[in-house]
Amino acid sequence: MELTPERQFLAEQVAAEFVHGMFPSFRMPAFVACPNDCCAQAVLSAITLAAGRNGVATEVIDLRPAPAELLDGVTQRLCGFYGRSEGEEAPPRRVLALDGFDLLEGPENDAPTYPFRS
Template sequence: MSNDSNGFNGIDDALIRNVASLFVHRLFPSFRRPAYLGCPNELIEQAVLAAIARSASERGVIAEVVDLRPAPADRLNHVTARLADARWHGTRSEGADIKLLILRGFDLLEGSENDVPTYPFRSEFQFDENHVWLFVGRDWRRLNRMFNGPKLPLYMAATSCTPKEWRN
């Protein structure tokens, strides 16, 4: 990525750094609500996820990216099962490392046909003490409906860290 103000292929490096600093702020990871981020294209998504992972790493937090895109409901079910298994075997021990879990393609779960996998996911992730959560997708509107629709399973489960420039 270029260091000039126009960025590489239209990516504004300063905006990428700003988004990363909004998510990985001075109290991270001790205080970080789950967040969602809409990225307008693949290049921007890669750049911002790399910046967030780098910033998290500087604070001793390892990022794991789970790509839900090939089969969103099935992959989310695997994440839910993993969380349930960890909870079954006990909560995070004092001083254990927290991991940043980034779920790519989360916007593809928007819609009533996906309520079935998102209900159990919410019940597991909201009590998870092992991860900091970032939900990423290409369509900010879909993400926004998922997390701001009072009749939907993920209502108020995450806040947006999407800059106005990327809200399609």
């Protein structure tokens, strides 16, 4: 599927919602659903470009092979961010794009996974 100029513009508008205002100082987690892989890739590319203009790297983490297990690893990385000792350097800021997060929906995945679900 070819990405039309209209869809590219839409992807850039969506990216602007992720990278705006006080970015990179503050950004609440957000969820985006795309109708197909082409649109999802366009949105991820637009977010990566917008974040890069602010000096922030984007890391895409594909949760699809094992969503719960891979999300546990992401959660562990985030928990360590605020648990730094005095004088310890903060990890570099980055956008974490979790591809396949929607696969965690359903009764078999109801257990809390801090900080994403409670």
